[in-house]
Amino acid sequence: MLYREAGQFKTTYAEDMAIFPIRQDRMAIAILLGIAFIGVPLLADFDIWPFGSDYLLRAILLPFLILALAAIGVNILVGYCGQISLGSGAFMAIGAYSAYKLGTGVHIPLAWLGFAISIPPLPVLLAILLGGLTAASAGILFGVPSLRIKGLYLAVATLAAQFFFDWVFLRVSWFTNYAPSGSVNAPTLDFFGLNVGTPIERYLLCLIFVTVFAVLAKNLVRGNLGRQWMAIRDMDIAAELIGIRPLYAKLTAFAVSSFIIGVAGALWAFVYLGSWEPLAFSIDRSLQLLFMVIIGGLGSIMGAFVGAAFILILPILLNRIPSELGVPLSTETITHLEFIIFGSLICYLLIKEPHGFARLISLGKEKLRLWPFPY
Amino acid sequence: MIGLGQFLEVLIGGLMSGVLYSLVALGFVLIFKASGVFNFAQGAMVLLAGLALVRSLDLLVAWGFPLWVAIIFGISFAAVIMVITAWLIERLVIGPLVNQDGLTLFMSTIGVTFILEGAAQMIFGSDAYPLRLFPTDVWLLFEDLFPGGILVNKLDVWGGFIAGILVAGLAIFFERTKTGRALRAVADDHLAAQSVGIPISWIWFVVWLAAGLVALVAATVWGTKLGVQFSITFLALKALPVLIIGGLTSVPGAIVGGLIVGAGEKIAEVFLGSYIGGGIEYWFAYVLALAVLLVRPQGLFGERIIERI
Structure with missing residues (x-):
């Protein structure tokens, strides 16, 4: 219901060729930019967790x-x-x-x-x-x-x-x-x-x-x-x-x-x-960037952001999970486990969705447009 | 002034270390020939095989077995590990990714690299372990011909010997056996091979197993030279220019490419490196590969790349 372009008529070529032709997309981007430019600094300024640190x-x-x-x-x-x-x-x-x-x-x-x-x-x-x-x-x-x-x-x-x-x-x-x-x-x-x-x-x-x-x-x-x-x-x-x-x-x-x-x-x-x-700036950095692009989705600007978030934050999370759960593991074991889980997730993602997160997002949008009907 | 003797010594040393690069490159070629997968995980497989071998060897010796028994069991154990690895990779990663494009498959092998590196070090430990399977002392040759003679490491000679046997064995396997013929058929055309009744997943398992066993052989030689440790995985990166120079689909190409890279980088380091700051071994092979690519995109021995619309 929320995500539907019905009723949004385009009367000029400029409107037709806009970056985000659908109003809901424009609003989403505006909100995102608003949070990034105003929300985060404000939250940090008022020292609200976790942005205060x-x-x-x-x-x-x-x-x-x-x-x-x-x-x-x-x-x-x-x-x-x-x-x-x-x-x-x-x-x-x-x-x-x-x-x-x-x-x-x-x-x-x-x-x-x-x-x-x-x-x-x-x-x-x-x-x-x-x-x-x-x-x-x-x-x-x-x-x-x-x-x-x-x-x-x-x-x-x-x-x-x-x-x-x-x-x-x-x-x-x-x-x-x-x-x-x-x-x-x-x-x-x-x-x-x-x-x-x-x-x-x-x-x-x-x-x-x-x-x-x-x-x-x-x-x-x-x-x-x-x-x-x-x-x-x-x-x-x-x-x-x-x-x-x-x-x-x-x-x-x-x-x-x-x-x-x-x-x-x-x-x-x-x-x-x-x-x-x-x-x-070693070869590891190159591979990391390539991973971001492939996991995020080849040929998608949005995908680059999603991929970067995934590849960057996943190791940080993996690193913290054992200590949060209170499992006593040596740092060496954690590093190796991190390697294994990271590699497995990459293989899993490639098998399940070789076109990356960008494809998932566009599939999701398609589903939303037709909701509540399957097609 | 650099004499002929020193030049020969550098050349022989370079050729011999080139043979070792070829050992790693061979694994790449096998998999690329049969499945079109650019296998980044070859270096990690060398690490896994080496660690499995050296740790089981240490354990068996510590239990008081005689050395030759320990070696036989250690190698068998490492081989079994490689069989399991090959089976798992085919089952879980390469099988489900059938018909994806080359880049996706390449990235998935990088994923496999992470898994293998993590698993190998978690199970077998992550220190540097010395491996002593081959003699590492040196021979002095032609002492009467050149002042000081030519230093040749026995290990390098062993490495060359083993590489020779390996290539001969692989050549016979590819040309003479039924499985080898099936492998070549799959390499030519997956669909056509499948339609005449060749089981593709079995073939891919065999290929990954062969690459795993080649990795084991490479691990014995490299492990003796450097000790089995994490840095062995960087060999995979050194094997890439070897492949490019030799051609991605050619077994003899992997050997010749290795020799060219090995000799080239040693000679460049000794005779050129002192002029521009040293350490050019680090990138020389890649720039050489780049030059070869510009002249002959398919490598020296590769099949000509023909494209149709």
Whole structure:
């Protein structure tokens, strides 16, 4: 009864092509955004459990938002354009390290030419966005093989990016400003004179980034470019025959996806971690992101959020359950149990719903529209 | 100045460690050939087999059995574990996922990796356990030819020997036996194979079992070299470029790919690494694979990829 579009007439093309053509969807999104932007800060401000504690914001909501952003990026490449990438962690690292270099000032001594290129420290916002751009250009570079190879072969090719950049950021001390331990600290987060320091401010900052990029991504995939990507995904040869340029479509997918992943990487390093090592962007991170996209649903922006929530929160829950129940288990056993349960759940989900949570959501909507009749 | 002797030593060492990569890559190829599944869990299977072997071996020796009895029982025990694993994987994961696309199957094997890693370490313990099945001392060759001679590790020679036997055995299995022929039929076309009466789930069980036994063999050699420990699972990642270079569907390709990767990364590390900061072993194989992919997408020995609309 509640979820039905009967009676909602569309009289203009603009209404017909809106992101959320159904009123109930619009209301749901508005409520969700309202809770995220106003509700959570208010609850935190009035110190209402569990929002009063820093733990929820710092350890769950912040990484959730940033990884959801990265998952959106991965989803554009894997879900919409069908190019499997195991190198997302590397692109996060590129975003993080180039934002770090730009935020602390770049100095390239070109001794043999007799001068040096120096860029003064840039504002943080600019550094983060430029970090995303650097990741995008690296993405284009490593996207070139996708023009010749595809599927799992391409996945291995992107592994080359992953391991190569792992090594670069570990060994080339220029990127870490010659820090002896190899770990670097983010510059202070000043946005237009506003210092972002407390957890709730960080949360809001990430929320703004995620909202803006989610809207941009959603509109991109609805438009001409997104349709080209999907055509390439569904059958690249057929897409080429009807006049879609694979070079352009694939490389734009790599660029847009790496840009978003790079920005997410910079946020992960600057806002969430604060100080970090190359290990923060290892192959595990790439696999984690891929899981989020697949569990959430390939080719769905909403799915990226659901997948990120599931993959991020499940291990935290699994970790807490034994101690909550009062079962005495050593931390080692808990870790191993966590592995087993996590793996089993992933297999179970893949078997029961290979198209991820996004498919479940759309099935649920379909059921709601027809309720109380089965069809 | 680097002499010919040192070059040969590096080359032989690299080739031999390449053989060990091939041992892991072989398991991948077997499963990919027969079911089109890109099996990420191969490294976890090596860990499981190795832990089962080394723990049962330690236990039997502690109970006072003579070493050769312990070895026989230990290997049989590990083999039984691999049989159970293969059966469970086919029953619970791969069977229900039949007809899904490659990416879903690939992700499900990552899920299997988590389960195997967790289960293996929970049941058998998570420390590093030394395994001594093969001699690990070194030979000095050609001492009269080169100053200082060439150092060759006996374990590497054993590894090469075992890999040779394994490949010969697998080749005979694929070409000469009825099951082997059925395997190749399934690899060509699932539906057609099923329609002429080949039981697919049995074939897949056999394939996973074969991959499990190859993992066991790999575990004996790797376990002797590094000790059986968690880091052995990272071998799976090192085997990927080997596969790409050799071709995903070729057993000899896995061997040749392994040799190329092993020799290439050692030579690159020794002769190039000092110029650009060292540690390039870490990514050299992947970049090599990338280069091969650009020139020959199907790998050196893979079947040509033909696509129809």
